[in-house]
Amino acid sequence: MKIVIAPDSYKDALSARDAAAAIAAGIERELPDAILHQCPMGDGGEGTLDALLAATSAERRTASVQDALGREATAAWGWHEASRTAFVELAEASGLQQLKRDERTALDSTTFGVGQLIVAALDAGAESLVLTLGGSATNDAGAGMLAALGGRLLDSRGNPLPPGGAALAELATLDLDGLDPRLASLTVQTAVDVDNPLLGPRGASAVFGPQKGATEADVERLDQALSHFADHAARILGEDFRELPGAGAAGGMGFAARAFLGATLRPGIELVMDQVDFDTLLADADWVITGEGQLDGQSLSGKTPIGIARRAERFGVPTIVLAGRLGDQWQASFDHGITAAFALADGPITLDEALARCGELLADRARTLARLWRVGSQG
Numbered sequence: 001m002k003i004v005i006a007p008d009s010y011k012d013a014l015s016a017r018d019a020a021a022a023i024a025a026g027i028e029r030e031l032p033d034a035i036l037h038q039c040p041m042g043d044g045g046e047g048t049l050d051a052l053l054a055a056t057s058a059e060r061r062t063a064s065v066q067d068a069l070g071r072e073a074t075a076a077w078g079w080h081e082a083s084r085t086a087f088v089e090l091a092e093a094s095g096l097q098q099l100k101r102d103e104r105t106a107l108d109s110t111t112f113g114v115g116q117l118i119v120a121a122l123d124a125g126a127e128s129l130v131l132t133l134g135g136s137a138t139n140d141a142g143a144g145m146l147a148a149l150g151g152r153l154l155d156s157r158g159n160p161l162p163p164g165g166a167a168l169a170e171l172a173t174l175d176l177d178g179l180d181p182r183l184a185s186l187t188v189q190t191a192v193d194v195d196n197p198l199l200g201p202r203g204a205s206a207v208f209g210p211q212k213g214a215t216e217a218d219v220e221r222l223d224q225a226l227s228h229f230a231d232h233a234a235r236i237l238g239e240d241f242r243e244l245p246g247a248g249a250a251g252g253m254g255f256a257a258r259a260f261l262g263a264t265l266r267p268g269i270e271l272v273m274d275q276v277d278f279d280t281l282l283a284d285a286d287w288v289i290t291g292e293g294q295l296d297g298q299s300l301s302g303k304t305p306i307g308i309a310r311r312a313e314r315f316g317v318p319t320i321v322l323a324g325r326l327g328d329q330w331q332a333s334f335d336h337g338i339t340a341a342f343a344l345a346d347g348p349i350t351l352d353e354a355l356a357r358c359g360e361l362l363a364d365r366a367r368t369l370a371r372l373w374r375v376g377s378q379g
């Protein structure tokens with residue numbers, strides 16, 4: 001029997017890599033001869049770099065960057081010498097999980113550090129870049145990244161704008177002449193964790209601003225500031241990308257990647273599956289086991305378990321989900337290729353206990369699945 005074990009991370013509980021190891025340990029107890037492929041996944045957000053590094057032979061490198069608040073930090077990125085490809089995860093430099101809850105600020109946080117990672121990739125000689133977006137602390141539509149790459153964003157007195165999305169309301173001049181010339185020959189593929197547009201009720205500020213500390217008034221202010229930035233960009237570029245699905249990913253970084261780096265935008269899980277050659281793993285698999293913290297109706301908009309199930313269905317491989325919990329409308333996942341889904345808890349336990357025991361519970365559920373398989377294959 002061959003099982004592909006391809007979970008996402010379980011937010012606040014386990015990394016995708018540790019989750020895959022826990023599932024594998026549970027199965028091995030019952031099916032010691034099974035062939036198990038551990039393939040940690042990511043949808044663009046935090047942990048996606050690890051998933052890409054685990055599956056490719058890319059080397060892990062680090063660079064000194066500014067974090068989302070402009071403080072000095074170290075961020076990892078990946079380098080694949082043979083293909084001269086760099087892997088950059090936005091959340092490594094500008095991630096929400098790196099900030100304490102009371103440090104979150106959607107108004108002033110910056111993606112400058114992402115630009116610094118791209119400079120590190122260019123310095124290494126990158127010809128292609130995989131940029132993964134999600135899990136950001138930022139809402140600056142990529143303005144910080146643009147500045148780190150040599151773009152100039154000036155107010156009406158010719159002064160550089162301070163960091164952050166709110167300051168974009170004061171933008172008077174957007175000057176791209178100083179952009180790093182090496183960008184012209186860099187091919188950029190972007191993995192986005194959501195398909196939201198840049199602006200409006202489904203936009204970056206309205207939907208994801210509040211989790212970064214934005215109040216209702218901040219959301220309004222940010223939406224207007226980003227709209228003003230998009231107007232300038234459209235004037236200079238002769239093309240408007242604000243409506244593009246995924247433009248609103250990572251506080252509008254999807255927009256900047258398309259507009260200023262000429263990137264293609266793809267659902268993160270699709271891009272990651274392709275990078276790790278998932279189809280080859282599926283070709284002779286009997287089962288795929290995947291999972292995330294919560295499976296719910298939202299998961300249908302391109303999150304890991306659904307992306308995997310849709311792909312596995314093409315190969316006639318059943319997909320089983322082990323989720324921390326099954327949220328509203330999780331049953332809709334059955335219409336999207338998921339064969340069965342199980343929650344992890346073994347009783348009425350608190351969230352804190354569920355998070356602390358996530359690895360143990362995952363191994364237990366996986367073990368039960370393996371026992372079912374044994375009975376089924378005997379019949």
Ligand SMILES: Nc1ncnc2c1ncn2[C@@H]1O[C@H](COP(=O)(O)OP(=O)(O)OP(=O)(O)O)[C@@H](O)[C@H]1O
Pocket residue numbers: 009010011012013292293294295303323324325344351354355358
């Ligand atoms: N083992 C667990 N048991 C119960 N809940 C969990 C468990 N692991 C994670 N969660 C919770 O599930 C929620 C969603 O986690 P998930 O890993 O699906 O993150 P996500 O994909 O980034 O979700 P979202 O986009 O909804 O923030 C989080 O609030 C997390 O605390």
Ligand SMILES: O=C(O)[C@H](O)CO
Pocket residue numbers: 045133134135136137193194208248249250251
């Ligand atoms: O970073 C964010 O804003 C969310 O993960 C959506 O991309």
